[in-house]
Amino acid sequence: MVPTSTRDPSRSRRMRRAAARRPPTTERRKEGAEPPRPSARTKMTTMASPLPPVPQVSGCSRACRVPGCAPSQLRRRRHRSLKAAAGLPAAGISTLRPRRRLGDGRRPRAAAASLPGLALVRSVVLDIEGTTSPISFVTDVLFPYARDNVRKHLDAIYGSGETDDDIALLRAQVVERDLAEGVAGAVPVPPDEAGKDEVIDALVANVEAMIKADRKITSLKQLQGHIWRTGFEGQEIKGVVFDDVPPALGRWHASGIKTYIYSSGSREAQRLIFGNTTYGDLRKYLCGFFDTTVGTKREPRSYYEIWQTVGVDRPSQILFLTDVYQEATAAKAAGDHICLANKNGVMLRSKSRY
Numbered sequence: 001m002v003p004t005s006t007r008d009p010s011r012s013r014r015m016r017r018a019a020a021r022r023p024p025t026t027e028r029r030k031e032g033a034e035p036p037r038p039s040a041r042t043k044m045t046t047m048a049s050p051l052p053p054v055p056q057v058s059g060c061s062r063a064c065r066v067p068g069c070a071p072s073q074l075r076r077r078r079h080r081s082l083k084a085a086a087g088l089p090a091a092g093i094s095t096l097r098p099r100r101r102l103g104d105g106r107r108p109r110a111a112a113a114s115l116p117g118l119a120l121v122r123s124v125v126l127d128i129e130g131t132t133s134p135i136s137f138v139t140d141v142l143f144p145y146a147r148d149n150v151r152k153h154l155d156a157i158y159g160s161g162e163t164d165d166d167i168a169l170l171r172a173q174v175v176e177r178d179l180a181e182g183v184a185g186a187v188p189v190p191p192d193e194a195g196k197d198e199v200i201d202a203l204v205a206n207v208e209a210m211i212k213a214d215r216k217i218t219s220l221k222q223l224q225g226h227i228w229r230t231g232f233e234g235q236e237i238k239g240v241v242f243d244d245v246p247p248a249l250g251r252w253h254a255s256g257i258k259t260y261i262y263s264s265g266s267r268e269a270q271r272l273i274f275g276n277t278t279y280g281d282l283r284k285y286l287c288g289f290f291d292t293t294v295g296t297k298r299e300p301r302s303y304y305e306i307w308q309t310v311g312v313d314r315p316s317q318i319l320f321l322t323d324v325y326q327e328a329t330a331a332k333a334a335g336d337h338i339c340l341a342n343k344n345g346v347m348l349r350s351k352s353r354y
Contacts (some may be wrong), residue, residue: 061181098322121337122317123310124252125290127297128263130323131341137240143211145231146224150207154200155225166226167192167203169219174206185209216264218292225269232272239277246277249285260310262290264297297327303334 017285129138157163171189178186178324186209189202210220231237252259267289274282288310295302307315315335322328332338 017323067342098223120317121319122257122312123287123319124257124259124320125262125306125310125331125336126259126322127320127322127324127327128261128265132241132245132261133273134240134242141237141240142224142228143214145237146227147208147211149227149230150223150278151200151204152202152231153223154194158196158200161303162226166219167199169222170203170206173192173219178206183209185213210327216292216296218266221264221266221269221292221342225266225272228269228272232276235254237276239273239275241274241282246279246282249282253285258310259285260290260306262294262297262302262306263285264292267293296328297322297324300330300333303331303336307334307336 045267126132129135154163176191179188187202187205188349190198196234207220207223228237249259263270270289271283274286290306296303307318312318316337319337319339321339321341322332328340
């Protein structure tokens with residue numbers, strides 16, 4: 001249906017005829033027929049300011065109604081009035097323009113420099129990849145190291161209790177889920193009786209396919225953590241974090257805010273990364289580590305489990321920092337405060353509501 005205009009067509013015709021009969025603006029001003037009509041901007045200023053109208057002052061290019069006020073000064077005065085009317089403090093307003101919400105074309109309300117809800121935060125939960133550490137550290141250092149050393153690692157400690165547990169988890173993942181669901185790259189893992197070499201060959205093929213697909217599953221992350229341990233202990237790997245991470249951890253620690261890590265990587269891998277960074281051992285600032293054993297990072301239930309563990313009274317006393325929007329929405333659904341970080345680790349926005 002084509003929308004119809006509510007404007008009276010006869011009224012529009014009368015206005016056009018009247019405008020045609022009226023002399024040009026410059027002639028009217030010369031003849032003194034009528035004073036210049038105030039602009040919409042001047043009308044807004046008149047409404048926002050209690051000052052009476054005065055003649056235009058020298059040097060002002062518009063019909064300014066504030067004595068001695070240049071147009072730029074007028075705009076600043078009006079903006080302060082609007083901010084005061086909106087209930088915002090006259091000073092301390094953030095000059096940053098609000099960023100658009102992910103997945104939403106609308107522009108959110110301007111945020112003040114400090115967010116009142118965050119004053120109640122008692123615990124901070126941090127993601128690693130893209131939040132505390134560059135994504136390139138994970139994709140270009142950790143993943144290739146695990147992929148290139150999986151055969152060497154399994155061959156060196158095959159038959160140990162730790163390796164037996166790793167193999168049992170991988171075998172269950174492949175046989176009970178991946179093969180049944182037709183996951184690309186999944187190959188059967190023979191029983192131990194088939195021999196060490198055949199078992200390792202099958203495990204290497206599955207692990208390489210899992211790493212290539214960047215799968216967030218416990219069986220893979222546990223094995224990766226054990227492989228990375230060898231690299232960290234041998235000084236082949238150093239944990240990389242963004243420059244602002246150590247001072248932030250120090251400030252939270254000094255303020256009595258407990259900080260935790262929640263990553264798809266195993267808890268052992270998390271300890272290795274923060275215990276062997278280029279800034280030294282940062283574990284002194286951390287109170288605990290969570291991995292996929294509490295649930296995946298895109299499920300609200302996982303953040304509910306974390307809330308039950310960290311010992312705060314309400315989920316809203318937790319601030320979760322991540323660079324993944326789906327993880328943020330899951331944490332929000334559980335009641336957490338949210339802070340999104342972009343791929344370079346720069347904080348974009350911190351809001352308890354979207």
